[in-house]
Amino acid sequence: MGYVAVKAGEEVIRRAEDLFEKRRVDGEDEPVSVEQVESQFSRLVGQVMSEGGLYAPKLAARAVKQAQGDAAEAAFLLRAYRSTLERYDDSLPSSPDAMFATRRVSPAYKDVPGGQILGATKDYTQRLLDFEFDESDPTDEWDLGDDEPESLRNVMEVLRDEGLVSDPDPVDDTDVTDTTREPVMFPAPRDAILQELARGETGAVTALAYSALRGYGQVHPTLGEVRVGSLPVEIEHPYTGESAEVTSVEVTESESVVPVYAKRDDPQFSFGYGLVFGRNERKAIGMTILDASIQLDGDEPAEDAEFVLDTVDGIDSFGFIEHLKLPHYVTFQSILDRIRAIRERKGLDPVDGGERTDGDGGGDTPSDREAPQAVSDDD
Template sequence: MGYVAVEAGEDVIQRAEELFEKQRVDGESDQLSVEQVDDQFSRLTAQAMSEGGLYAPRLAAIAVKQAQGDTAEAAFLLRAYRSTLERWGSSRPVETAELFTTRRVSPAYKDVPGGQVLGATKDYTQRLLDFELTDDDGTDPTEEWDAEPEDPPQLRNVMEVLRDQGLVHNPETGSDEDQPGTPFDATREPITYPAPRAAVLQELARGETGAVTALGYSELRGYGQVHPTLGEVRTGDLPVRIEHPYTGDEVEVTRASVTETECVVPIYEKADDPQFSFGYGLVFGRNERKAIGMSILDAAIQLDGDAPAQDAEFVLDIVDGIDSFGFIEHLKLPHYVTFQSILDRIRSIRERTAAASSGDDAPVQEVSADD
């Protein structure tokens, strides 16, 4: 449905689109290249890839540039493009212990095995506006570093320490009994409730960052009972492997940048054997906020309680940014007939009410939208 009923119809729509493109390149500054977006706005492209459900950094950079920085629009473009691609096969499962770690912090353990790896972060500095960026001359701020770069280590997962001690309760995976261990594919199968955990994790991983963060925050604010401790937050490159079509051997074809988080929640109800429940989050690119929110929601949904963030159907319907994008955006399209119908009903009710209050029993003729 479009604004084709107005004068000039499709010509006006085309002109509006051209004006949008003109605004993207307006101004006196140089045009931003796709390479610059890919290199310098990796957090932005990572969010678009995560919400679009397609790991393709260069395509994400194109989408961000085309959408003028609107991550919801960029994610929409990526997911729409992905739907046109032929599916050649599936990658093989990998252990995240193979993550080539560039950053790993553990709020749970000070002396975590392998040590804390701060990596690139401003978590421990003040959030002050840097006015020197207005005079940025393009030089590398790290060019005076004397330290030799080291290969990021492969670190043991903190949760494995707790599992070795028998302190972690593993949730049910919800796999199909006829095909145990077969991963659920939310992009090809409709989700029914109660949903398997694989489907929940997939939908959370593709969820809109703000929605995942907000619903996770609702648990922390008391609209639920999950206030976890983060076992660790890790970022790095994860190998992507497939089965070679001719030899049948497992081969690594690329690596994907991901953020992984696991949180623990104490279960005191098991008086004879108290343990930790846990929530899991893994998203494309560097997006720690979303990964943490995802782990909180995973832990909350496992409780299956009355809080909003513990209702899987509510959470998964709300966090899908493409669904919410479509419903919110469609309100800008013409609703002339429905609004006229509502307007006629309001007027009719007001007329009947006015007639009743004045003691006039004469019938009031209703006017329909068709009239």
């Protein structure tokens, strides 16, 4: 990439890092604890876990604090830490039907089986800056009762029972692609696409999905439902061989339906699916749009799997964009020399860009100037 060493680079880098840490805790207020970040910035923590590909709320909160709230940097830290962990075993496939939903809305059905559960949301209120924001702890107490939570029937099952959903080819649970260990090869299977979308950067997923809605695509879906809840994680017991629940993770799930009129003899719905760590409804919905778009395999950006997956990977895009801040002295000097040589061959004036004339026109010609010196590692 043409990087060169900078004189006294190690000392300067160390001092810059010290200054970063000083600015992180600067001010007269008490430093924010990791526990406060985890509990009060749960949406941000969930986004970092999703993009980092690791469900670890405390570690994600620590990454957010370390990165001064920069979600991309925090996801980078979490994914880098994830790469050092040893994998002991795989969990059993989890059915979303087992989710204990704390929020579930269906824009497609008014009277959805199980009812609408608004949960904690401000979707239906005006988004206004609150200058009287109350920093005190809420005092309202909620009586949830002692009843066991009921599992909710998936809205898509209603359509499937009527034979109205055209499901893609099923994935064999014993042969699932792991994109964290195997490179994605195109054309990519749908399970690999969903994994990459689930770890995609939230803004990129949202933007590409929006492009499809704005006419750069063929997908404008109806959401079957959006659910937020706790999904149990089970493993196979090493001695009994029975399934055993070991923990649960907060996830957001969304499914959208797209009418398929091409099958005139049997018109059905196609569908897109999204599931991400934490509460991140915007990303889960965007994921459903991209999933449905990629299945079309069309010519628009959101329908090209390779373009989409290469673009939404936040760690790749974040790293490649920010690497431009690193030294490019040698490569820039080469480009500069090439442009000067072309201008000299064309007889262009080095000052105003006009044609160079002979005589006492003032100023040095390109041949009179001192040739640029190559940059060494000591410069």
